[in-house]
Amino acid sequence: MEKHPVTIKDIAKRLNVSVSTVSRALRNVSDINPATKEAVLQLAEELNYEPNYMAQSLVNKKTRIIGVIVPAIHSNYFSEALSGMTDVANENNYYLMFCQSNETFSQEISSMKKLVACNVDGLLLSISKETKDPAEFEKIREKGTPIVMFDRILPDFCCNKVIVDEYEGAFKAVEHLIKRGCRRIVHIAGPAGLSISENRMQGYLDALKKYKLPMDEKLILRCKAFEDDALPAIKKIAHLRPLPDGLFAINDRSAVLAIKYLRSHNISVPEAIKVAGFNDDPISEAVEPSLTTVMQPGYEVGKLAMGILIDEIKNKPNGNQTIRLRTKLIIRDSSK
Amino acid sequence: MEKHPVTIKDIAKRLNVSVSTVSRALRNVSDINPATKEAVLQLAEELNYEPNYMAQSLVNKKTRIIGVIVPAIHSNYFSEALSGMTDVANENNYYLMFCQSNETFSQEISSMKKLVACNVDGLLLSISKETKDPAEFEKIREKGTPIVMFDRILPDFCCNKVIVDEYEGAFKAVEHLIKRGCRRIVHIAGPAGLSISENRMQGYLDALKKYKLPMDEKLILRCKAFEDDALPAIKKIAHLRPLPDGLFAINDRSAVLAIKYLRSHNISVPEAIKVAGFNDDPISEAVEPSLTTVMQPGYEVGKLAMGILIDEIKNKPNGNQTIRLRTKLIIRDSSK
DNA sequence: AACGTTTCCGGTAACGTTGCCGGAAGCTCA
């Protein structure tokens, strides 16, 4: 028990060869007699040899670890993305080290520093809602650690980015509401300054413009935070006069809250107000009436972002491209 | 650009002292002149020195990395648990390395081997639905890597475990249905052999027994897989005669599917059949009628499991305790 | 038979850190 794990030295000693020979045999390089190689491999198998990861990465300066930071894993979208990432990481023999920022800038930075201190080969990042300043990220990049941002990005920061085409998704959703007859469409918007908030808002605005509907500031209701903080905004809806006939929410949770609220105030959905959300969370199918929404391919975003990062690690091109994945409008009963 | 990261040697050279001195200064141990210590710390700060993680863990044989394997991160419950784990890991200066088994035994084992090869200090594990045999886990434990299982456990495997009291949760849910007048209660059960399936089933059975209701094999509908595979089982419900008046599902997704199915077949919920689920997923609140369910504290499970593991890493007691967290019955409209 | 070439292997240094040992200087005290 408790005996030390078997090393390359143990094998060398037992076989009466040098450690370099064992190392060569194990690493499948040339300059090795097939017979001795066979012997080494066999003994390694027998002794259940596992190369020491730390030692390897100490000498070749690669850890094969990818650091991932998301605002909150507890979110359908991010867990989908993480799922895609782990699958790709696994296929490519990379490890995935995970942190969450809990939507705060301070935790984001401290996580990032920890990951960098851990010598991660690359960083996958979706920023918190507080994050505005790319200065800290610059430092990291200067050290040579590639960064790929996904979903919540800093547009001005130079790195590869993978996002979904939120603008187009929002545009399609609002256009759909308009085509179904809505003329006064409320928008429940996200925190200002965040790329996803701005993009979705712009899609909303441009759809109005295309169909020559007036933009009314009073119809744009900002939420300070994400997720459950939409209620104050929602409560304003019932007091708007004239009553709006459509609602486009930044995410499904807000949309569902809105549906529940409206219905409890005897405002019928979809008859009086048609509603569309964003995300295609499981709740969108469960709610009554089922929610028209914009599906974003979270799993695909994760896969793609990880793929691009690994590619960048291998080939060091230091890119600055933005890849936009298409969304899909899922039409359900809330806009009937 | 591209210059190598600053090491302890660089500091030593600039200060004309030895590396050991720098190391001592940095590590805050005795045997060091306050003045030189100050100088070292200051220069380290100035040069932005970060200790090389790999080198450190190579010598002291601790990585401060915890490996986590779950069946699928894309699940509300597991992402909650993971969230708790990361938060505790962060507080204690541990890193979290993440893998998913995608519900297969093979991926579970290969992930585990990778994590162990990576010298993780400990392992947090929730097994796949295929996993029956603890042999591989034994090997790991023999190497001295502590394991804590959570949620989906192997009861016979000797290690600390953190689960929710599924039995009690199921019992309470079924008891609640009975008290609301149900006499023929269907159970949508999970894959056989999995601890959570068995425990919830037992709670169901014992609640029936307590209230002297007959157990009817035809009312127990097994699903082969989790999540979305419940539909074949659900479709049988409408054909049961006499029609059941209650339904307890192994999870909320199945319960929601059932509600949708029943209602589309003009079987009213809760009037004709009252329904209860398990998990308290967000969908349970969204669905119409809102779903009575059993809340399990996923975040708490994650926190606790990580805490226990870290404790075990520090103190090496090699425990074999099972901690059960209480569930909470959330009564909503589906059982009115 | 002498020379060049290939095949295979061992030795050594290095990666960045810590732990241990020994020793020089300065101090205290009889």
Add this chain to the structure above:
DNA sequence: TGAGCTTCCGGCAACGTTACCGGAAACGTT
């Protein structure tokens, strides 16, 4: 004033691996 103690520091080995160099042996060529 020298013995003993404390304070502080440098040197060396080690962790497990890879990279590089040089060389012995075997082989082939003329």
